[in-house]
Amino acid sequence: MFRRRARADREFREAQREAFAVLRMHAPELLPFDIVRAEAPMSTGSASATTMPDFPPADLRAPSRQDVEGAMMRWMQPLVIGGEIRACPTCGAYRDWIVFCLRDDSVWLRCRAGHQVMEPRLDAAWYNRNSGPVDHWHPTLEDGLRHLGH
Numbered sequence: 071m072f073r074r075r076a077r078a079d080r081e082f083r084e085a086q087r088e089a090f091a092v093l094r095m096h097a098p099e100l101l102p103f104d105i106v107r108a109e110a111p112m113s114t115g116s117a118s119a120t121t122m123p124d125f126p127p128a129d130l131r132a133p134s135r136q137d138v139e140g141a142m143m144r145w146m147q148p149l150v151i152g153g154e155i156r157a158c159p160t161c162g163a164y165r166d167w168i169v170f171c172l173r174d175d176s177v178w179l180r181c182r183a184g185h186q187v188m189e190p191r192l193d194a195a196w197y198n199r200n201s202g203p204v205d206h207w208h209p210t211l212e213d214g215l216r217h218l219g220h
């Protein structure tokens with residue numbers, strides 16, 4: 071009797087573990103916004119940087135200026151700013167943006183075709199209100215864009 075219950079428990083726990091694994095696998099796609107932060111390794115975990123001055127190794131720090139330090143998210147729906155739909159000034163696209171929030175609090179929009187424009191009416195506060203928790207860290211901007219489907 072006891073043995074049979076123990077096996078049932080184990081089977082239940084195994085099923086539960088599998089279910090959690092499946093959930094974890096699909097969770098990123100279920101988030102309303104996929105948030106990516108492309109930041110140089112040097113600026114993360116300042117506490118460990120002060121206690122361990124040689125970590126991370128110098129060749130891992132700030133690989134290049136191309137690596138935008140800031141957050142990025144995909145914005146699929148039309149972006150309404152000040153009551154009007156924001157369109158790309160170059161190609162007229164008005165949906166499927168990548169929205170960047172840089173370290174200087176400026177917000178940039180990048181359309182599907184790769185045109186980038188600063189949006190002075192949006193700022194870090196807007197970005198934080200409209201973005202979810204950070205769930206991915208990327209070493210490069212290109213890596214982040216690929217991850218977001220651009």
Ligand SMILES: [Zn+2]
Pocket residue numbers: 158159160161162163181182183184185
């Ligand atoms: Zn465009």
